[in-house]
Amino acid sequence: MKHKQWLAVLMCAGGLACSSGLALGETDQEVLVLQPGADGIQRAFIVLDSYAYTPSHISIQAGEPVEFRLENQSFLTPHNFIMDHPDAGLQQDVNVDAGDDVTIRFVAQVPGTYTFYCDKQLLFFPSHREEGMEGLLEVRP
Numbered sequence: 804m805k806h807k808q809w810l811a812v813l814m815c816a817g818g819l820a821c822s823s824g825l826a827l828g829e830t831d832q833e834v835l836v837l838q839p840g841a842d843g844i845q846r847a848f849i850v851l852d853s854y855a856y857t858p859s860h861i862s863i864q865a866g867e868p869v870e871f872r873l874e875n876q877s878f879l880t881p882h883n884f885i886m887d888h889p890d891a892g893l894q895q896d897v898n899v900d901a902g903d904d905v906t907i908r909f910v911a912q913v914p915g916t917y918t919f920y921c922d923k924q925l926l927f928f929p930s931h932r933e934e935g936m937e938g939l940l941e942v943r944p
């Protein structure tokens with residue numbers, strides 16, 4: 804019994820089986836379509852939890868500045884936001900600790916569809932990305 808409780812705590816710390824984030828990520832098919840605001844900036848508020856980004860599918864206009872506020876609503880689990888598309892000038896690797904929020908700014912110049920994901924991983928458990936923590940950024944021409 805003691806062992807099981809300890810394992811549950813460990814799994815929680817790794818972000819496993821601690822929230823409904825996975826189900827949310829799988830069913831959230833809506834696309835958040837951003838347009839430049841009065842100040843020309845395309846803004847989105849993105850929630851990070853285990854294991855999802857909400858919203859997970861975002862559409863932006865190429866050539867206009869973007870600002871994403873990333874808020875980690877997990878209790879203990881750190882997450883990150885990685886975009887690894889150097890050919891398109893989209894490179895981000897931002898850590899967001901539990902309960903924290905971080906704002907990133909960038910301009911996407913090349914239209915297309917790009918992935919973003921969280922590569923956090925605890926010990927021998929699957930990575931957050933493997934658990935479904937990834938999303939799509941659509942850059943409109």
Ligand SMILES: [Cu+2]
Pocket residue numbers: 881882883921922923931936
């Ligand atoms: Cu994560």
